[in-house]
Amino acid sequence: MPTRSPAGGATRAPGTVGIRVEGIERDFEGFKALGGIDLAIQPGELVALLGPSGSGKTTLLRIIAGLEFATAGSVFFGTEDATHLSVQERRVGFVFQHYALFKHLTVADNIAYGLSVRPRGERPSKAAIKRRVEELIDLVQLNELGGRYPAQLSGGQRQRVALARALAVEPRVLLLDEPFGALDAKVRKDLRRWLRDIHERTGHTTVFVTHDQDEALELADRVAILSKGVLEQVGTPDDIYENPASPFVLSFLGDTVALPVEVRAGRVLLAGDVLDVAPAAGTTDGRHTIYLRPNELALSAPGAGIPGIVVSLRRTVNGRRAEVRVAFSDALIEVEVPTDYPLNVSDRVGLKLQKARLFPA
Amino acid sequence: MSENVSPPSAPSSSAAVNRRIAERAAAHAPLRRSVTTEAPWVKAVTLTLALLFLALFLVLPLVTVFLEALKRGFGVYLNAFAEPDAQHAILLTLTVAAIAVPLNLVFGVAASWAVAKFRFPGKSFLITLIDLPFSVSPVVSGLVFVLLFGAQGYFGPFLKAHNIGIIFALPGIVIATVFVTFPFVARELIPLMQEQGNTDEEAALSLGASGLTAFLTVTLPNIRWGLLYGVLLCNARAFGEFGAVAVVSGHIRGVTNTMPLHIEILYNEYNISAAFAVASLLALLALVTLAAKSVLEWRFAHALAGGRGH
Numbered sequence: 159m160p161t162r163s164p165a166g167g168a169t170r171a172p173g174t175v176g177i178r179v180e181g182i183e184r185d186f187e188g189f190k191a192l193g194g195i196d197l198a199i200q201p202g203e204l205v206a207l208l209g210p211s212g213s214g215k216t217t218l219l220r221i222i223a224g225l226e227f228a229t230a231g232s233v234f235f236g237t238e239d240a241t242h243l244s245v246q247e248r249r250v251g252f253v254f255q256h257y258a259l260f261k262h263l264t265v266a267d268n269i270a271y272g273l274s275v276r277p278r279g280e281r282p283s284k285a286a287i288k289r290r291v292e293e294l295i296d297l298v299q300l301n302e303l304g305g306r307y308p309a310q311l312s313g314g315q316r317q318r319v320a321l322a323r324a325l326a327v328e329p330r331v332l333l334l335d336e337p338f339g340a341l342d343a344k345v346r347k348d349l350r351r352w353l354r355d356i357h358e359r360t361g362h363t364t365v366f367v368t369h370d371q372d373e374a375l376e377l378a379d380r381v382a383i384l385s386k387g388v389l390e391q392v393g394t395p396d397d398i399y400e401n402p403a404s405p406f407v408l409s410f411l412g413d414t415v416a417l418p419v420e421v422r423a424g425r426v427l428l429a430g431d432v433l434d435v436a437p438a439a440g441t442t443d444g445r446h447t448i449y450l451r452p453n454e455l456a457l458s459a460p461g462a463g464i465p466g467i468v469v470s471l472r473r474t475v476n477g478r479r480a481e482v483r484v485a486f487s488d489a490l491i492e493v494e495v496p497t498d499y500p501l502n503v504s505d506r507v508g509l510k511l512q513k514a515r516l517f518p519a
Numbered sequence: 520m521s522e523n524v525s526p527p528s529a530p531s532s533s534a535a536v537n538r539r540i541a542e543r544a545a546a547h548a549p550l551r552r553s554v555t556t557e558a559p560w561v562k563a564v565t566l567t568l569a570l571l572f573l574a575l576f577l578v579l580p581l582v583t584v585f586l587e588a589l590k591r592g593f594g595v596y597l598n599a600f601a602e603p604d605a606q607h608a609i610l611l612t613l614t615v616a617a618i619a620v621p622l623n624l625v626f627g628v629a630a631s632w633a634v635a636k637f638r639f640p641g642k643s644f645l646i647t648l649i650d651l652p653f654s655v656s657p658v659v660s661g662l663v664f665v666l667l668f669g670a671q672g673y674f675g676p677f678l679k680a681h682n683i684g685i686i687f688a689l690p691g692i693v694i695a696t697v698f699v700t701f702p703f704v705a706r707e708l709i710p711l712m713q714e715q716g717n718t719d720e721e722a723a724l725s726l727g728a729s730g731l732t733a734f735l736t737v738t739l740p741n742i743r744w745g746l747l748y749g750v751l752l753c754n755a756r757a758f759g760e761f762g763a764v765a766v767v768s769g770h771i772r773g774v775t776n777t778m779p780l781h782i783e784i785l786y787n788e789y790n791i792s793a794a795f796a797v798a799s800l801l802a803l804l805a806l807v808t809l810a811a812k813s814v815l816e817w818r819f820a821h822a823l824a825g826g827r828g829h
Contacts, residue, residue: 246727254721258722259722260737271726275726324725
């Protein structure tokens with residue numbers, strides 16, 4: 159029976175397990191693709207592996223799946239050491255970036271594949287396979303398309319078939335490699351909601367790889383951010399956004415402007431001038447970089463916050479966008495301004511910060 | 520492209536842009552032909568040249584073969600096949616193809632699999648090596664096997680001691696044919712398999728299929744048309760191979776003569792109508808092969824396109 163999951167408040171698939179990787183390293187002919195990854199994923203949890211290309215996120219996913227093997231480290235499924243299990247023995251559902259549907263098989267036969275290749279003793283009856291396929295076609299909303307071939311489907315439909323095919327084998331965990339990478343923006347958004355919905359209904363422990371910050375934050379219970387083969391931070395979307403652990407995480411999650419500043423006795427100095435900004439308690443003295451997020455800035459009269467000068471003003475769908483040059487630097491930052499806010503080009507303004515995001519330089 | 524047509528400031532939907540492009544195209548259509556369309560005289564000259572060439576070098580010889588074969592009447596034509604030597608030659612040719620083609624099917628798939636799916640040192644050398652039979656004269660290919668397996672060859676004494684006949688016997692003919700026809704299947708499959716990569720196989724394995732099951736249910740269907748095409752070409756060449764087989768067979772009538780060798784002997788003996796009769800059968804086999812290939816391509820054009828696309 160499905161049970162409530164501690165992670166997402168969703169149902170949990172029977173037999174789904176947590177995943178734990180310990181000290182995973184991967185060398186590609188001298189190049190270290192992964193340098194010691196430790197990560198624990200709870201049963202039923204939906205986790206995003208987020209990072210720029212080349213960060214090792216797909217390699218980590220493939221190592222969890224057993225499609226690639228680690229140079230060092232272990233993979234656990236629940237309490238079972240899966241490090242040396244073959245991909246077949248791991249019983250994972252893997253959704254490939256370009257779907258990898260079998261072109262010569264219909265949608266229904268694609269979904270049935272995993273069940274029909276089982277050895278005779280374990281193979282369900284033809285009728286049982288047919289029933290299961292129908293269930294899944296229903297789950298992924300592909301009714302009426304069971305007889306079509308992959309070439310006759312749209313990208314979004316192919317993605318649904320790939321997911322149904324992976325779910326058919328009742329996998330212990332579900333792994334998706336850039337699930338929406340090859341789709342256009344509109345379909346991406348729809349499928350995002352749909353995947354979240356499927357996850358809530360089926361409750362598999364799910365790990366997906368993405369380079370899209372929005373996608374990771376919107377979809378995942380927790381996000382693991384990778385850079386250059388190293389885990390930078392793991393946390394809930396709110397947590398990593400509000401409290402980024404490193405300049406990399408901060409600048410990877412949306413646009414930022416970085417300014418070199420100095421902290422001296424609890425005060426922040428930009429080119430010698432004291433800024434109207436309070437550093438967090440315990441910030442050490444010395445050279446720092448302050449990171450500004452456009453959406454955490456508010457325009458105010460000069461004298462408050464960081465001084466700047468309006469360089470240009472543009473109309474947008476939601477209001478106006480002011481391009482502000484930050485004082486004592488060449489940095490330009492774009493701030494959204496309400497239409498009724500009195501502002502002209504060349505006006506001096508103050509950029510008030512909700513939070514001073516300081517990292518030692 | 521479409522951005523150039525719409526004014527930069529006005530956000531215009533792509534449908535509207537397309538409509539405008541279509542309108543302009545329609546307005547200009549009567550004035551301009553497509554840039555790639557040549558002047559009528561160029562078309563006429565190239566077409567005539569191509570057709571003349573085809574007629575002279577392909578159609579005429581083929582028609583001649585059948586005309587010459589049937590010149591003395593249908594009875595004489597059939598008589599040529601009634602002769603035991605001719606029948607034996609036909610049987611031998613079919614036997615050789617029946618052994619050589621399946622062997623090359625296996626070799627070809629194995630070689631393409633190795634080249635396409637693995638990284639190993641000497642890979643590009645292997646690809647070049649596969650082409651060797653295409654670049655070496657068939658006579659040389661035949662001679663190589665005589666040097667290896669002939670009475671004076673490296674393995675000659677050993678083979679003689681064990682009473683194994685390779686040269687001037689069926690095994691020699693098969694070996695020479697296998698050598699000459701080796702590239703057909705491999706050449707067809709290597710680019711196909713390289714392009715397809717191995718994600719489909721990974722998908723099959725992740726769904727619990729064994730390596731063999733994945734090969735049979737995923738790899739083979741993915742390459743089936745390329746494979747069939749390669750086999751047809753391989754078969755056509757196996758039927759028709761002359762040079763290499765001529766060297767290793769020894770031209771023993773009724774024993775080691777294949778159809779092409781038999782034709783040559785008949786021709787040298789001025790038995791023209793019999794020579795052309797057997798030749799017409801060989802030509803017919805080639806035509807059937809071509810027809811089979813065309814039918815396959817026509818029937819499965821969609822599958823072929825789908826297999827190579829996306």
